[in-house]
Amino acid sequence: MNTHLPRRWAERRGLRLWPVGTVLALTFTAAVLVAVAVFYTGWELLGARGLKAEPRIESQTLFDLVKLSFGVVAGAGALVALVVAYRRQRVDEDGALREATRLHTERFTTAVAQLGEESAAVRLGGVHALAGLADDAPTRRLRQTCIDVMCAYLRLPYTVEADLPADNAQARHAYLALREVRHTIIRLIRDHLRLEEHPHSWRGHDFDLTAVTFDGGDLSKVHFGGGTVDFSDSVFCGSMVDFRGARFSGSTVDFSRVDFSGGTVDFSGSDFSAGTVYFRDARFSRGTVHFSGSRLGGGTQFSGSAIVFSGSEISGSTVSFDGAWFSGGHFFFDRVDFSGGTVDFNGSRFSGDVTVEFGASFSGSTVSFCRASFFGGMVNFSDAVFSGGLVDFRAAQFAVARVVFGGMVSGARFSGGRVDFRGAEGVAPINLVPTDGSPLPAGLSLPSTWHPSRT
Incomplete structure (x- = not known):
């Protein structure tokens, strides 16, 4: 049975029909109002000022009145038939939706049961069955349920390779089998999020991947x-997790x-x-x-987004924004x-109109x-x-951008380390160079064109 049903059913939770008497009354009222509006419009367009009085009705006029009466009765019957046909269609569609939902639920139960099996091969079958169910889901809500189950599987407790017992071949085999199931789910999510304007695209759905351990993907x-x-x-640990071109x-x-x-973890x-x-x-x-890329093209683009690193700690990693465009x-x-x-x-x-806040602590x-080029924002x-x-x-090149190192209330504090602007070109950042001729803070190096007494 084909379960691809109209998208308008996506949010419908059940069939709700008004009483037939109410529907007929509203239909007749609407028809009368439309007829009156058409008659009035025609009357105005013809410029009529009144009706011609006829003291005696001729046979032709009487015949026209009889035809008009039958036409009104036929129109009323057609309206009744239309309302009844529409209600029957709605009932049939709802019945088809219920049947499709029932079949989906049966297949869903079987697929979820496969995910609980010990055999990795059976689990893989369950993963692919769930992905197929998501593609064929009769409603958006049921598709989201399939996605939620796959994400929940990734959230299950997981031991990475580095934590396996040494010289335990059985544990390693079990790990590799479980890892294949998890990476298959990640690949299926990737493939469906790559689809453009496709009925099987999962774009726009929610993905709950909280507390998942990613050892590749x-x-x-x-x-x-x-x-x-x-x-x-x-937790991102172990092998490469590839977000390139996302x-x-x-x-x-x-x-x-x-x-x-x-x-x-590569966002290049x-x-x-x-x-x-x-x-x-x-x-x-x-x-x-990596958030890096080539300056000549293909670099990571930051435009119109809100990217928040507030409160983060960089203590041992290499974080690269090399060649990124803000x-x-x-x-x-x-x-x-x-x-x-x-951090690069x-x-x-x-x-452009970018705003970057570096209210950070540079301590090691x-x-x-x-x-880097500061050309705007x-x-x-x-x-x-x-x-x-x-x-x-x-x-670095400082052109018309507003690069600020201080203000009326607060300013950057130099208490150690090195801040090196040697070879920089353009306009000095705001409030970086002392205006009273005082010496530079220890560790701060400036071009001679910005401060003659550079250190």
Whole structure:
């Protein structure tokens, strides 16, 4: 039986029909009103001022009145037949929906039972069965249920390879089998989020991936358009998790409190536009996270989004924005603790109406803005604290952008480490160079064109 039913049923929870008497009364009333409106319009268009009086009715006039009476009766009968046919169609459609839902539920129960089997092969069959059920779901709600079950499977407790007992072949085989099932779910999600204007696309649905352990997986070129995608409290460790070429447009994607503790997470060439992506309180303790790309094309695009890194801690990872384009939207790096590792903005471009807040603590990392271009928007370091490590602006270009290091109330604080602007070109950032000729703070190096007594 074909379960592909009209999209208008997606949110219908049951058939609701008015009493037939009420429907007929409303139908006749509407028909009379339409007839009166048509008659009045014709009357006005013809410019009629009254009716010609006929003291005696001729046989032709009487015959016309009889035809008119039969026409009214036939029209009323047609309206009744139309109402009855419409109600019958609605009942039939609802019956087809109920039957499709019943068959879907039976198949769903079987597929979920397969996920609970010990055999990895049976579990794989259950995963593919659930994906097929999501494609054939008669309502959007039932499709979301299938997606929820697959996401729930990924949230189950999981032991990564690094935590396996040493020299235990059986445990390793069980791990590899379970890993294949989990990565199959990730691939199915990827394939359905790549579909453009396709009835089997899962775009716009919600994906609850909270507290999932990712030891690899391919989500490249997916399109998160609409809906909510939640990776909060997840752990990325081990192998590479590939988000290259992903598009984040119109969705809310949450990486809050995520632990990047190993492996590589690659967002290179992704497009962050018209959506919200949270990395609040994320921990970058090991491994590499890429938001990079070529400046000549294919770089990660940040335009019109809100990207929030507030409260994150970078203590041992390499986080790269090399060659990224910041051309619009808001980016928050406030309360970020750069206490170790490397953060790379080399060759990045800040333009348009972008706003970037760096109210961060630079205490031990190497943060590089070498060859970065500040051509528009505002990049604000007013609340930054430079107490250790290296913040490198060498060969950066400062044009018409507003790069701010202080204000009337607060300003950047230099208490240690090195902040190097040597070789930078263009206009000096606001409130960076002392206006009273006082010496530069220790560790701050400026071009001679900005401050003759540079250190």
